[in-house]
Amino acid sequence: MAKYKFDVHYKGTALEDNSIPVKDLAPSLLSLSEAFQTIQKINNPSEAPLSLNITATKKGSFLVELLLVNGKDLLKQAMDFLNSGPSTAVINLATYVGIFVNVVNYITKIADKKIKDKKEENGKVTITLDDDSSITMSADEFKVYKNTRGAS
Template structure:
């Protein structure tokens, strides 16, 4: 089991008495611990874990906390970070915390981006070149990019900086031992807001499908509730000719009527899981429920 020490320091007029509201400090430290854990799992896999423990407090005209990072990561993984200087966990800590090593780390990269979108990423061995829309460039390591793309790490890091939202707290500094590796100021707080999730299309296909009608929606834009034989689904009707017949009372509906439709089914990956959308492109046939028995013809 390996350990590495680092320090987080809060500074500003509100801390002149060397005191800090525990309701601001505790959630921020918990989020910092969660960010380290999320980073460890993003880089090393779900079985790895980083534990952050409070070691001691100090007072130097601001308010700071000494923390100990304990790694349960396999030694072979630590060695991957060792590089020429053999720093092992110290280098891993720099990446996990986004400190100054390895081309700047996650925090330094986010400070450099200043909220700008990445236009493209060029790959050169283990190096990644971030290129913004205004053609500004930054070279980072592969594992720093992994953290920039990892939603849970970004969300926890954002919350760890919440004390900057408080009046009188102007900066948060992170560093190992007595050094300061990176500082985030109040005006830079917005650079660390996690981008909203974008839904990803898993697949989209068109097919012919039969539905019985569960509930009609005559107001424009509302979805119909249709039953596909297994479940009731919400369906948008994009067949304008069919809707025109409905609105002009040329289509009437009875219980157990069936619509044979050309349907587009799209499945999305969202933060909440898989979402499925149904859209009727064309109503091919409206089968009314039979009111008489079918008998053999004479």
């Protein structure tokens, strides 16, 4: 089973007492899990489904350590290990995290602007926005952005 561990830190004035209501945290974690599943479906639809798991909370702070998990079958794990499957799976998981972070950054930069033009070349997509600024991203990142935002 491939694993890629990363942390999500929540901060801000709402956390002055080192706590957050579960009803506020749960939707953000569910959305994060759905985002990774969407990225995987777009990039590797035949791969075993991802699961985003919480591994621990550290005392005295609000730190949630997340574990992105791929696959469960022990026999398949053994066969994949012999065929370098786990290495590929870990690389895929790291790639999904990279795509997620980049797409969040693109969404932030694009905000309420409209895409005026789109050019695809050599696995890259360059979009020109209605303010004449442009952003270049990988074709995979654009697929995820398009899926997330309904962009054309």
